[in-house]
Amino acid sequence: MAFSLAPRTEASERALATTDGLPSRDGSLLGKRLAKRYSDRVTGSFTIPGREGSYAPIPDDVPEALKAALKARGIEQLYSHQAEAWDASQRGEHVAIVTPTASGKSLCYTLPVVSAAMQGNAKALYLFPTKALAQDQVAELLELNRAGDLGVKAFTFDGDTPGDARQAIRLHGDIVVSNPDMLHQAILPHHTKWAQFFENLRYVVIDEIHTYRGVFGSHVTNVIRRLKRICAFYGVQPQFILCSATIGNPHAHAEALVEEQVHAITESGAPTGPKHVLLWNPPVINPDLGLRASARSQANRIARIAIKSGLKTLVFAQSRLMVEVLTKYLKDIFDNDPRKPARIRAYRGGYLPTERREVERAMRAGDIDGIVSTSALELGVDIGALDVVVLNGYPGSVAATWQRFGRAGRRQQAALGVMVASSQPLDQYVVRHPDFFANASPEHARISPDQPLILFDHIRCAAFELPFLAGEPFGPIDPLVFLQALAETEVIHQEGDRWEWIADSYPANAVSLRAVADGNFVVVDRSDGKQKIIAEVDYSAAALTLYEGAIHMVQSTPYQVERLDWEGRKAYVTRTHVDYYTDSIDYTKLKVLDRFDGNAAGRGDSHHGEVHVVRRVAGYKKIRYYTHENIGYGPVNLPDQELHTTSVWWQLPQATLLRSFAQKQDALDGFLGAAYALHIVATVAVMADARDLQKAVGNGDGAWFAVADQTGRGQLRGNEGGEAVVELMQSFVPTVYLYDNFPGGVGLSEPLWLRQGELVQRALELVERCDCTAGCPACVGPVLAAQEEGDDITPRSLALRVLSLLSAAHCEQVQDVAMDEALDLLP
Numbered sequence: 001m002a003f004s005l006a007p008r009t010e011a012s013e014r015a016l017a018t019t020d021g022l023p024s025r026d027g028s029l030l031g032k033r034l035a036k037r038y039s040d041r042v043t044g045s046f047t048i049p050g051r052e053g054s055y056a057p058i059p060d061d062v063p064e065a066l067k068a069a070l071k072a073r074g075i076e077q078l079y080s081h082q083a084e085a086w087d088a089s090q091r092g093e094h095v096a097i098v099t100p101t102a103s104g105k106s107l108c109y110t111l112p113v114v115s116a117a118m119q120g121n122a123k124a125l126y127l128f129p130t131k132a133l134a135q136d137q138v139a140e141l142l143e144l145n146r147a148g149d150l151g152v153k154a155f156t157f158d159g160d161t162p163g164d165a166r167q168a169i170r171l172h173g174d175i176v177v178s179n180p181d182m183l184h185q186a187i188l189p190h191h192t193k194w195a196q197f198f199e200n201l202r203y204v205v206i207d208e209i210h211t212y213r214g215v216f217g218s219h220v221t222n223v224i225r226r227l228k229r230i231c232a233f234y235g236v237q238p239q240f241i242l243c244s245a246t247i248g249n250p251h252a253h254a255e256a257l258v259e260e261q262v263h264a265i266t267e268s269g270a271p272t273g274p275k276h277v278l279l280w281n282p283p284v285i286n287p288d289l290g291l292r293a294s295a296r297s298q299a300n301r302i303a304r305i306a307i308k309s310g311l312k313t314l315v316f317a318q319s320r321l322m323v324e325v326l327t328k329y330l331k332d333i334f335d336n337d338p339r340k341p342a343r344i345r346a347y348r349g350g351y352l353p354t355e356r357r358e359v360e361r362a363m364r365a366g367d368i369d370g371i372v373s374t375s376a377l378e379l380g381v382d383i384g385a386l387d388v389v390v391l392n393g394y395p396g397s398v399a400a401t402w403q404r405f406g407r408a409g410r411r412q413q414a415a416l417g418v419m420v421a422s423s424q425p426l427d428q429y430v431v432r433h434p435d436f437f438a439n440a441s442p443e444h445a446r447i448s449p450d451q452p453l454i455l456f457d458h459i460r461c462a463a464f465e466l467p468f469l470a471g472e473p474f475g476p477i478d479p480l481v482f483l484q485a486l487a488e489t490e491v492i493h494q495e496g497d498r499w500e501w502i503a504d505s506y507p508a509n510a511v512s513l514r515a516v517a518d519g520n521f522v523v524v525d526r527s528d529g530k531q532k533i534i535a536e537v538d539y540s541a542a543a544l545t546l547y548e549g550a551i552h553m554v555q556s557t558p559y560q561v562e563r564l565d566w567e568g569r570k571a572y573v574t575r576t577h578v579d580y581y582t583d584s585i586d587y588t589k590l591k592v593l594d595r596f597d598g599n600a601a602g603r604g605d606s607h608h609g610e611v612h613v614v615r616r617v618a619g620y621k622k623i624r625y626y627t628h629e630n631i632g633y634g635p636v637n638l639p640d641q642e643l644h645t646t647s648v649w650w651q652l653p654q655a656t657l658l659r660s661f662a663q664k665q666d667a668l669d670g671f672l673g674a675a676y677a678l679h680i681v682a683t684v685a686v687m688a689d690a691r692d693l694q695k696a697v698g699n700g701d702g703a704w705f706a707v708a709d710q711t712g713r714g715q716l717r718g719n720e721g722g723e724a725v726v727e728l729m730q731s732f733v734p735t736v737y738l739y740d741n742f743p744g745g746v747g748l749s750e751p752l753w754l755r756q757g758e759l760v761q762r763a764l765e766l767v768e769r770c771d772c773t774a775g776c777p778a779c780v781g782p783v784l785a786a787q788e789e790g791d792d793i794t795p796r797s798l799a800l801r802v803l804s805l806l807s808a809a810h811c812e813q814v815q816d817v818a819m820d821e822a823l824d825l826l827p
Contacts, residue, residue: 026387027415028415030305031278035278041280041282042279042281043432043434045278053079053269055078056080059078059083063115066114068148069145081103085108093263094240094254094262094263095241096250096254097244099266103269105243106137109241110144112203114150123174123176123201129180141177154174154176155177159181171196184219188226188508189461198231201236210250213447215454217445218454219511226462226465229462240260245399248444248445253444275416278418280418294423295420296322299391299420304333312368312385313386315371315373316374318392318422323348327556330372331556334370341367343370344370346373347373348376391417392422393424394424396683398442419431428778429680449475459482464508469498470497522535523559527574535552542571543636547561547584547638549620558575558581559573560574562574566638580624585636586618587616587618588698590614590696590698590737594610596610601757603653604652604806606753608648609646609647613645613739618635619633619634620636649737650760652806661798661801670801672697672781673802674799677763677767677779677803678738679693682738694739694741760806770796774797775795
């Protein structure tokens with residue numbers, strides 16, 4: 001082979017991690033050593049230079065007690081962007097602060113809010129996307145309050161707030177820290193109980209606005225419309241202060257969320273240390289098939305070296321399952337002595353709040369050397385200073401990648417970020433084009449608040465909160481047609497120029513801002529004869545992780561699901577000691593509901609419209625630790641997951657299929673490879689998160705399809721062999737779908753439709769220019785040796801055939817060649 005794997009020995013890791021026997025304590029230095037030692041795996045290495053700070057004095061009009069509190073906490077001056085935010089807020093402007101992680105954004109809103117609360121009866125509402133961020137912020141406010149005896153009362157108001165404390169918060173809270181979900185379901189519908197708070201509401205702070213995109217952001221925009229409507233009822237117009245990590249359209253996105261003119265601050269005055277970035281492609285282990293070592297094994301190795309170097313390390317994994325697997329591997333090395341405190345901890349959604357808070361405290365105290373997390377730690381939860389961030393796979397966007405890398409390094413401290421590519425084509429595209437990644441601008445945040453299904457939900461909620469008056473707008477929308485529809489269902493009654501809510505129902509309870517069904521599942525441990533809740537799982541993930549027989553891990557401890565009570569939202573588990581974990585096998589079916597547009601695509605056609613997506617979990621596979629071989633399968637019988645959304649799709653007519661493919665399986669494999677390539681180029685083209693834009697291969701008649709079976713080949717469910725070719729192709733219309741992974745769609749499919757010809761051409765070039773022989777994860781997906789049956793029928797050649805047939809340019813070339821050949825035959 002053309003490469004050599006470094007020996008995985010403790011001695012080699014210690015040698016790499018130390019200088020003269022001492023830990024390096026320098027993330028940037030470790031990065032240079034890794035790049036030199038593993039030069040065959042590092043495809044890109046660059047350093048973001050550090051920057052000196054830009055400072056300004058604390059403004060004279062800040063109250064003296066607040067100045068004293070800041071100085072007591074070591075703040076003698078402000079960064080330039082903090083001073084600019086103060087000036088803009090004092091002018092009464094709405095403000096958006098868009099600066100990197102750890103640049104002191106919280107002080108940009110703390111100064112004007114606390115100052116106003118001290119000088120009068122001004123109230124403020126803070127909105128954070130997660131409970132952890134809210135808890136952090138209240139802790140910071142309480143420490144500042146104690147440092148200067150400011151007398152400002154700040155409280156958290158979320159789902160964990162006891163009932164007896166809620167009235168006190170409504171009456172006495174100067175700063176109420178909450179989240180959009182609580183504002184939507186618990187505050188706005190009961191605004192009369194909050195009358196004193198709303199009458200004095202001066203500031204609304206919305207942090208991490210880059211997370212409010214897609215369907216979530218569309219819902220939140222409508223919640224803000226309802227908030228502004230209620231504020232107007234109480235005679236106030238609060239100022240909005242928004243904060244965000246770097247995105248491609250910060251100013252436009254902030255204005256879209258609050259639908260007001262906003263003063264955007266995008267230049268940071270905070271000092272930063274140098275950040276060394278490595279793009280890491282796992283070594284090839286089968287050159288003919290293009291198969292590489294797993295990202296998991298490489299991320300595990302890099303994290304081990306960093307921790308042995310004495311560097312505080314954070315590993316981001318793409319799924320909760322992978323968090324648990326990586327945590328187990330690191331614990332096997334660093335936590336094999338149960339008498340000592342744990343050095344490695346996992347952090348993800350689904351853990352109980354008490355456990356998450358305990359892990360956060362241990363992180364801040366520096367008691368943990370390694371953390372493995374999902375995107376839950378991507379946001380600004382205070383976890384202390386970190387030296388190294390390792391990404392187990394590309395997060396799906398440039399913005400998310402830099403946000404995660406930004407968790408390491410504080411002030412002038414040097415830091416290291418390593419992005420380890422998986423076999424997914426998007427990952428491979430990024431590491432094979434390091435210049436693209438280094439120079440790419442962060443993605444745009446997109447929202448679609450006027451999407452009819454979302455809008456209808458919030459007009460219903462708004463009507464419950466306050467009657468609509470004739471001609472009253474809802475944001476920029478005239479809600480008349482929606483009110484008339486609600487009147488027909490007898491939940492609203494028109495009385496003169498007023499539309500009054502008359503139903504007994506409570507509409508906000510039926511509307512989830514995150515577009516998933518209500519009711520998380522709880523995981524109940526029955527190992528010792530008692531029942532104890534050890535975790536919770538989102539409804540959308542339950543079918544994929546809590547089926548009977550599944551191995552569900554909590555802090556890398558495995559539990560087996562014995563019974564799933566779907567209606568009761570409970571999974572009963574027991575402690576187990578198996579040597580494997582489980583992964584679900586699912587099928588997808590799409591049915592076209594409506595076609596908005598359509599035109600020719602080479603020898604086929606393409607369309608844009610509405611589709612109904614059904615996802616069915618049919619079984620699961622057992623995967624052994626470390627070797628990751630499949631050691632068994634099991635059935636799953638759960639309700640289907642359904643989604644109504646928008647899509648763009650491509651098809652070829654049966655006559656073309658008959659001429660171009662010898663059998664149905666060849667056509668299906670060709671479309672699977674084409675879908676793989678189209679998905680990668682589409683994700684890059686619209687700068688979307690790969691999870692927001694899904695791909696599927698289906699049949700025009702709505703038959704069930706598996707994206708791929710365990711051999712790497714796609715299959716039709718119930719596919720029978722032995723028919724003639726014509727019968728095989730009868731009523732078989734393989735179709736590539738790219739669809740918005742949100743109910744109703746959030747605007748990703750439309751730009752894809754407008755560029756559908758370009759997408760096919762780009763996908764064709766991607767596959768043509770790939771260096772593999774039969775196909776590989778960088779172009780058409782994983783390919784096994786059994787599929788190398790000849791140059792004409794490899795997965796790569798079949799995908800090229802499909803894309804060529806869908807490409808207008810290639811079809812024209814084929815026609816030109818045929819015409820030339822025909823002319824040569826003339827006398």
